[in-house]
Amino acid sequence: MLFEEKVRDRMxxxxxxxxxxxxxxLKEAALSLRTSYCRLDGGMCAETGPRTILVLDEKGRLAGILDFRSFLKTLIPEIAGGLTAKLEALGVSMAFAQADASEFDEARLGFNARVVKNAEVKVRDVMLRIRGTIQADSSLMEALKEIYRNKITVLPVYEGEKLVGVLRDTDLFLAVSDILNRTPSTC
Incomplete structure (x- = not known):
């Protein structure tokens, strides 16, 4: 199956x-990704969609990619620092953190304002570079190798020079699980 199926069949x-x-x-990108990621099911986000968003240049060519991690790192930069840096970013001293937290609401409001401010950043300034691509007529096995060789979860798919789709590690997992579903168990 992985040897016969083409990327275009699963992308x-x-x-x-x-x-x-x-x-x-970043705000525009985050809201767009949230819309495609969350399929509402009974008012709750069913979390079924893509976990990345592609960044295109003015000619529609792929320029970069944003994933959940790059969003969070930019919106909440203190997550990359130690505890003291995180607390300071929240407007909380170490002494305050160890004492009564009655003023926590004030710190939370400061945090929310910083997230909103950080969301003004342009995606061009924080997007990730593309670390791999594949042609639509390539096999799924080739795609699997490319994803693991480059340690990525999303592989842009091209027909010649034209971007035509995206293949995710999720799509490859489903292809492999289809094999298991069709093969009689030996246990």
Whole structure:
């Protein structure tokens, strides 16, 4: 199956994948990704969609990618620091953290304001570079190798020079699990 099936058989067509222009704000990108990621099921986010958004230049060419981690790192930069840096970013001293937290609401409001401010950053300034691509007529096995060789979860798919879709590690997992579903158990 993985040797016969082509990437085009499992990819998500680009028209069905979230994209933003280079000059979009992080807020615009985050809200777009949230819309495609969350399929509402009984009012709750069913978390079924893509976990990345593609960044396109003014000619519609792929320029970069944003994933959940890059969003969080930019919106909440203190997550990369130690405890003291995290507390200071929240407007909380170490002494305050060890004492009564009656003023926590004030610190929380400061945090929310910083997230909103950080969301003004342009995606071009924080996007990740593309570390691998594949042609639509390649085998799924080739795609699997490319994803693991580059330690990525999303692989842009091309027909020649044209971006036509995206293949995710999730799509490859489903292809492999289809093999298991069709093969009689030996246990």
């Amino acid at each position: 998500i067509p680009i028209k069905n994948y979230s994209t933003v222009p280079l000059d979009a704000s």
